[in-house]
Amino acid sequence: MRIAISYPPIINSLGQKAMVSQNRNVQFFKEPTYLLPVTYAQAATWLKQDGHDVLWDDGNAQLKTYRQWLDDLVKWSPDMVILESTTPVMKFYWRTIDEIKSLLPNTIVAMTGYHSMRMPEETMQACAADLVIRSSNVDFVLHRLVDYISKNPSWRLTCPLEGLHIRMRDKEIRSTGNFRQVEPLDSSPLIDRNLVKWRDYGYENGNFLQTPGTYATSVIRDCMFGKCTFCRYNGPDLTFSLMSVQRSLDEYEDLINNHGVKEIFDDSGVWYRGKEAREFAQGIIDRGLHKKGCYFGINTRFEYLDEETIKLMGKANFRFVLLGYEAADDETLQRLNKGYQLQHVENCLKWLTKYGLHPHLTIMVGYYWQTQQQLDKTVSEVKRLMLSGLARTLQVTLCTPLDYTPYHQECIKEGVLLTSDYDDFDMSKLIVKTPIPHDQYYKAVREMYGIAFNPLFILRQFRFLLNGRKRDWQFLFTYSVRAIRRVRQHMFNLTRHEGVKTAEDLGAVS
Incomplete structure (x- = not known):
């Protein structure tokens, strides 16, 4: 066929x-x-x-x-x-x-x-x-x-x-009923990179410090945690499947040696933890792949990686580590069922920074319950983490109810959705009623992305050069040029509805 x-x-x-x-x-x-x-x-x-x-x-x-x-x-x-x-x-x-x-x-x-x-x-x-x-x-x-x-x-x-x-x-x-929840991932083939024209995806991607980069075949599908209420990986119909460490290592070796890849990112909902994470990092070292000039990146969660594992990952030339921070108040984390405690955030970021990795925080604003006090706390904590050098990059999004996830269902139940038109779910504006005007959340987005232009943040990047790591020089003098245009783009996309004054679009709960 x-x-x-x-x-x-x-x-x-x-x-x-x-x-x-x-x-x-x-x-x-x-x-x-x-x-x-x-x-x-x-x-x-x-x-x-x-x-x-x-x-x-x-x-x-x-x-x-x-x-x-x-x-x-x-x-x-x-x-x-x-x-x-x-x-x-x-x-x-x-x-x-x-x-x-x-x-x-x-x-x-x-x-x-x-x-x-x-x-x-x-x-x-x-x-x-x-x-x-x-x-x-x-x-x-x-x-x-x-x-x-x-x-x-x-x-x-x-x-x-x-x-x-x-x-x-x-x-x-x-x-024909429900689908099979778990499949043996080792049975699905590793990607034929030529068939899918992998170089078309190798350059225009903000996750890559070096190019060409590529995405690895995910080792976890969908997410081993799978409980965050806002995430598509949450639901009674979803669980996770796992690929073997050695098979994933084989792919990394092929990508580096036969395709000339300079950065590999595994976009599993959450990457390996514990024994498998250490086995993978050690496998990179044992195969000598850490000396090939290629960086590695993952998604993980706070409290999933201990210092011993992070130290080994640093030795194996891991660089980019994406962590869902979401918010800086306990009520929001509990309502989102994030499953980690704020008290452990700083230690994780300290370990990642200590061993040369670049933590990337993902933050959301505009939860239908988020007060000004909660929003201010998130902005303040994100500034502190970024300006102190505990995190290197960030991504801010407007919390949009997605695809009949638990958060979406909750918004429907609570009567806080302002629209049922699917075209409005493109994350360019808030579509839920909130305790404060929507402009306050757009302002927070602008403020957090503005950290990239803060003199203290720029000075901190110069201080990282004292470590003598190539990646820190690349981050400051190469990546930053590409990143600035993306920062400006995100600021425009997420704040272009700022200033809309109709009662419905403000969404303030009376």
Whole structure:
């Protein structure tokens, strides 16, 4: 079969592109960030190994217009098109699916992604999609499904695979129940980097200090914690699967030695901890990969890595460590079910900094309960951590209820959502009622991103040069030039609704 795994370019009225791949919080950026969708890259690789003709069709990363993308897809005439989407662009995808089906009526169009996973009937009713794949393990499902379809013309009636919503010939929808929650990740192939044109994603990414960089095949899918109420990885239908350490090390060795990769980031919801984390770092050292000039990065949680593990990671040339900080008050952390205590934050950051790693904090503002006092505390603590050198970079976002997560459901229950229009969920403005005017949160975003231009912060970066580490020189003299344009972009995106004075948009709870 001819299978296209497709990402149509989506551009808003400001000329910004939607960053859809990897199914995280979709935002529109003028300065592009191209993210390799790892699970879908594994799916493409597996289908190719199964003998199918696979088109890796990322219109964003391949710099196509929508019309170019669609014309090329129609010309290639696939038997099946796989799309990945999420809340802010659902209406766009429904229109696009109908257009594909009008031009390619015999092509099977499958929708995937966390929104459709949780609302499959909605997508089936809103467009002409042939099926919805409800599993986050898209690679495993497609490996089984495409083989079945290729051998069974009556697959709509007979397909026994779990986790599908299938459109029948008479327009009825057939559900095959829940999907398999855990899959053996070692069975899914490591990504064929040439097939997915990995260099298209190797440069425009703020996570990379050195380029070309790439994303590793995730060692954890989805998240071993999986309890944060705002996160897509939370839900009764989700758990996690784990890849073996040695297999991941094999991939790192191949990426460095055979592809010339200069930075590798593992975007697992949360990376290894404990024994596996130490085994991985030691494996990097034992294979001599720490001497190849490549940096390594991960997502982790406060309290997941002890000093012994962090010391070993520093020796293994780990650099970028992303930590969800979210807020600096205990009430918010408890309501978000973050599962860590603020008293442990500083020790973790001290260890990371001590051993030469670059901690990156992710913060959110605009929770529907967040008071001025709580907001001020978060801003104050973020400033302290950044100006003291305990954290090197940060990312601030507006807390947007996502994809029928527990936080989204809670907002609906509490009656605090200001809109039900999916187009408004693009993280460019607050869409919940709050105790204080929305402008206060936009001001906080501006203030935290403004730390990058604070003379004390810049002076601290010069002081890091005394450590004699190459990465600190790169951070100050190379990365900072690229980072400034992204900081300005984020400030614009997240504060452009500042000053709106209608009662609804202010969202203040009376």
